[in-house]
Amino acid sequence: MRVSCKNGLKAGAIQKKVSTENIGGISLPKLPMGKTPKRTNLSDYIILLYGHPKVGKSTLASQMDNPLFIATEAGLNSLEVYQVPVKTWPEFLEICAAIDKEKHQFKTIVIDTITNLFKFCSAYVCQKNGIAHESELGFGKGWHLVKEEFFRAITKLSLLPLGLVFICHADIVEVKTRTITINRQVPNLPKQAYELITTMSDFIFLCDMEDKAAERFIRTKPSESWVAGDRTGRLPNELPMNYIEIQKALDNAMKNEGGII
Incomplete structure (x- = not known):
């Protein structure tokens, strides 16, 4: 796995261990002996960060725990991060295999942007x-093949013992009600990717600001004017666009009875 970086963090080791049992010459995974502990580190979750260009999405992701950026577009020049440029779907699959099999110190995988990655997947399937x-391809078969290929790879990546962050831009769509038309901010994702990514994500954070001079913040709860989501149901509606502050809010949420929902 070729990783470019400007800082001196040395690779360590992380390995996935799966308990197996041999039955009739076939290795089968054992059933769990105990409950999975609640995750308390924000970097352990699956997060969708979206917002308009240059609002600070990549900067926020760079504050996660030992992140590795899978960069599908330019835009990380101002950040000192580990990154792997990816220009095709096969390159992405190779990186995923390396993340799974190789020893490394990365604890969070950041796909920047997930929209471009879906386009690579589509181009690969078409070719x-x-x-x-x-x-x-008739009867929607082409779209189905792209969706299945994308689903397979992203789901496999999401099951690794690592945090996963998706980054994409925001679109403005018109939503008509009986009385008014509302401009709503939504993740800039194709329909085939939208359902998978938004359903999979534990948190959907809209990175926003009231105006160019205002302080940037994240929205955690949905409204008529934007898409957002918080699987805990306990985060404040708005938080500073800062990893430490978001982690503090998550810590407070996890102290409540029931923890993660």
């Missing part, structure tokens, strides 16, 4: 099937 666009 593999000899078509220029998904719609060329």
Whole structure:
């Protein structure tokens, strides 16, 4: 795994251990002997960060615990981070395999941006099937193949014992009600990726600011005007766009009876 970095953090080791039992010559995973402990570190969760360009999404992700950026576009020049540039879907699959198999110190994987990565997946599936666009295969088969390929790889990555952060930009869409039309901020994700990413994410944070001179913050709860989400149900509606402050809020949320929902 080729990783570019400007700082001197030395790679350590992290390995995934799965308990198995041999039955009839076939190794099968054992059933768990105890409950999974609640996760208290924000960097252990699956998070979707979205917002308009240059609002600070990548900066916030860089504050996570030992992050590795899978960079699908330029935009990290002002940050001192470990990053792997990815330009194709096969390159992404190779990086995922390396993350799974190689010894390393990374604890959080950041995909910046997930929208571009989906485009790489789409291009790969189209090329593999000899078509220029998904719609060329009848009955929605092209779109289904792209969705399944994307789902397979992202789900496998999400099951590793690492935190996972998706970054994408925001779109403004018009939502019409019986009386008014509302401009709503939503993650800039294709339909085939939107459901998977938003459902998988424990937190959907809208990185926002009231105006260019205002302090930047994150929105954690959904409204008519934006998409957001907090699986704990206990975070404040707004938080400073700062990892330490968000972690403090999560600590307070986890102290409440029931913990994560």
